[in-house]
Amino acid sequence: MNKKHTPLALLALLFALLGFTACSKSVEGEQKSWESNQKAVKDLALSYPAFKSVLESQLEAAQQAMKAAEGIKDEKERIEKMAAANEMAFGEFARYLRNFDKEKKTLREKMDKLGAQTLDEANRANANRAIEEARMALQKAEAAISKGGTTLEDATSATRLAKKAIEEATESITRIEKLAQDKQKQTTEQQAQQQAQDSVKKVEEQKAQFITCQYCQVKNEAGSTKCKGCNAPLN
Structure with a gap:
């Protein structure tokens, strides 16, 4: 005896068929x-x-x-x-040529963004070095594309060279950005920790300025021997 399909099962089957149709070539x-x-x-x-x-x-x-x-x-x-x-x-080299200008633009934008960031001395030196290396990588990539190729092998080799140069430069810029972000996060956390410590210290200093009477809870100035509220001795 055949089991009846539930509406949920039929819906799942429909989605599966639609997914297969969408993914398959025609x-x-x-x-x-x-x-x-x-x-x-x-x-x-x-x-x-x-x-x-x-x-x-x-x-x-x-x-x-x-x-x-x-x-x-x-x-x-x-x-x-x-x-x-x-x-x-x-094929491969044509697809890269289509994206070449976009990749150059993305790298230049990252270079400009990194150059405009406020960094400490060490990160600024690393950033300047990464930016200069990226500039050289762009020149290398553009030279490879300008040279081009007359055979499929030459064309593929030229575009792979350009792609590798830009990818390495982009990774270098991204790495410096990550270091700068980590440094900024560390500085922010240290500042927050210091503020918390200063707040606790301030409260403790304020408490130290007074002596609270254990009998009537009146606050007396530091150095007092008797409570100004109940005249009880202060320890």
């Missing part, structure tokens, strides 16, 4: 990516002329691969071949 999705990738490659060829020849050659090879993929009858295989053509047209 012919339509690969076709949209193809259209987008072709335009992106042509734009990159204009923006980075040193990579123009390899971008165009990769796009041409990808166009042939895509044409062959579209003639495959088996849908699963066709999708796989279309995805491979998309990867060929817009």
